[in-house]
Amino acid sequence: MTEEIKKGLAGVVVDTTAVSKVVQETNSLTYRGYPVQELAAKRSFEDVAYLIWNGELPTEAQLKKFQERERSQRAVDDKLVQLILDLPKDCHPMHVVQTAVAYLGAVDPEADAEGPEANLAKAELLYAQLPTIVAIDHRRRHGLDPIAPTKDLGYAANFFKMVFDEVPAEEVVRCFDVSMILYAEHSFNASTFTSRVITSTTSDLYSAVAGAVGALKGPLHGGANEAVMAMLEEVGTADKASAWIDDALAKKAKIMGFGHRVYKNGDSRVPTMRKAFEDMVAVKGANDLLDLYNAFEEDFVGRKGIYPNLDYPSGPAYHLMGFDTDQFTPIFVMARITGWTAHIFEQQANNALIRPLSAYDGEDQREVPDDRG
Numbered sequence: 001m002t003e004e005i006k007k008g009l010a011g012v013v014v015d016t017t018a019v020s021k022v023v024q025e026t027n028s029l030t031y032r033g034y035p036v037q038e039l040a041a042k043r044s045f046e047d048v049a050y051l052i053w054n055g056e057l058p059t060e061a062q063l064k065k066f067q068e069r070e071r072s073q074r075a076v077d078d079k080l081v082q083l084i085l086d087l088p089k090d091c092h093p094m095h096v097v098q099t100a101v102a103y104l105g106a107v108d109p110e111a112d113a114e115g116p117e118a119n120l121a122k123a124e125l126l127y128a129q130l131p132t133i134v135a136i137d138h139r140r141r142h143g144l145d146p147i148a149p150t151k152d153l154g155y156a157a158n159f160f161k162m163v164f165d166e167v168p169a170e171e172v173v174r175c176f177d178v179s180m181i182l183y184a185e186h187s188f189n190a191s192t193f194t195s196r197v198i199t200s201t202t203s204d205l206y207s208a209v210a211g212a213v214g215a216l217k218g219p220l221h222g223g224a225n226e227a228v229m230a231m232l233e234e235v236g237t238a239d240k241a242s243a244w245i246d247d248a249l250a251k252k253a254k255i256m257g258f259g260h261r262v263y264k265n266g267d268s269r270v271p272t273m274r275k276a277f278e279d280m281v282a283v284k285g286a287n288d289l290l291d292l293y294n295a296f297e298e299d300f301v302g303r304k305g306i307y308p309n310l311d312y313p314s315g316p317a318y319h320l321m322g323f324d325t326d327q328f329t330p331i332f333v334m335a336r337i338t339g340w341t342a343h344i345f346e347q348q349a350n351n352a353l354i355r356p357l358s359a360y361d362g363e364d365q366r367e368v369p370d371d372r373g
């Protein structure tokens with residue numbers, strides 16, 4: 001083989017994007033030019049969703065209109081509610097999300113309509129309905145009836161209300177909102193790239209999003225936030241972290257929530273999410289979990305020099321908010337729908353079919369025998 005193989009496309013620049021910029025050297029991430037930490041400190045997820053799609057932060061009037069559109073589209077149709085209720089209770093919640101996205105594509109007569117306006121309408125519909133879908137799924141697993149969305153609450157507060165039938169303290173809603181801002185977009189990650197590959201075939205937005213959901217589910221990508229919590233629960237207490245890590249490394253296991261393809265010196269989103277996790281610890285008085293978190297991080301980073309990624313603090317933060325562990329990645333979908341669809345718009349606007357080459361290393365060409373022998 002003479003071709004140079006870039007396994008996992010590592011280091012390959014595939015296309016341009018104006019949605020976000022990840023700078024490895026300076027450990028920074030910007031959405032449309034704004035540092036993500038500043039957005040998390042000063043704006044809501046609704047502002048950031050608007051920014052990601054429209055390129056500019058909304059004015060007061062633009063935000064109001066945007067929120068009105070989102071609130072008016074939150075309710076899902078009865079057939080979709082029934083479809084979710086009929087799925088096996090022990091299936092993974094990401095399969096529920098993927099099924100629901102495919103359903104929304106199937107019933108949208110404009111599913112194949114192209115152009116910025118038609119696509120933004122579909123993206124806004126998914127953004128408005130995904131929280132309702134995730135909440136219905138959560139409740140059915142607990143044997144509870146769905147709670148209809150309300151137009152009186154903001155995006156994050158309405159989600160809590162639909163899941164738990166109550167809106168928690170403002171600090172909790174804010175921590176959740178911060179996580180949504182941090183999860184919204186991250187350039188050509190595996191799921192976003194999947195959505196661009198599907199879009200490049202001139203397939204429709206729902207198909208591209210359903211594919212992206214599948215890519216996000218894996219523990220090397222979005223599924224890591226669930227895996228982190230499962231891991232911390234298995235470790236149990238801070239004093240057991242070191243022995244647990246010894247054992248895991250002896251088995252050559254990957255430690256969930258650590259490492260990143262792009263950031264090698266720390267994920268730029270972690271300090272902001274860590275602070276949100278600490279706020280949750282303060283609200284819930286969960287100091288044992290914080291001790292475990294710190295001991296595990298200190299030990300693993302000390303040994304390997306591999307730093308936490310966003311999933312490390314977000315997993316335990318969602319746990320303290322009361323969400324079931326297997327709903328963490330669907331929550332990630334609720335945020336990333338903004339980034340995925342912004343990339344789908346870009347891909348459509350300047351499309352080239354994504355079709356790489358492979359280096360063949362199988363059998364040499366041979367004749368098909370006349371009989372089966």
Ligand code: ACO
Binds near residue numbers: 224
């Ligand atoms: N635990 C143990 N070792 C690790 C880890 C880890 N989490 N991450 C990297 N390494 C080691 C590898 O074993 C490898 O060592 P070697 O060179 O001795 O074989 C070296 O570091 C390089 O690792 P790669 O897997 O080749 O690096 P890559 O850039 O492909 O990996 C990835 C990035 C997949 C995220 C990896 O760090 C990982 O598996 N992490 C755990 C899963 C995770 O947290 N994923 C979430 C990513 S962020 C997100 O999606 C929001």
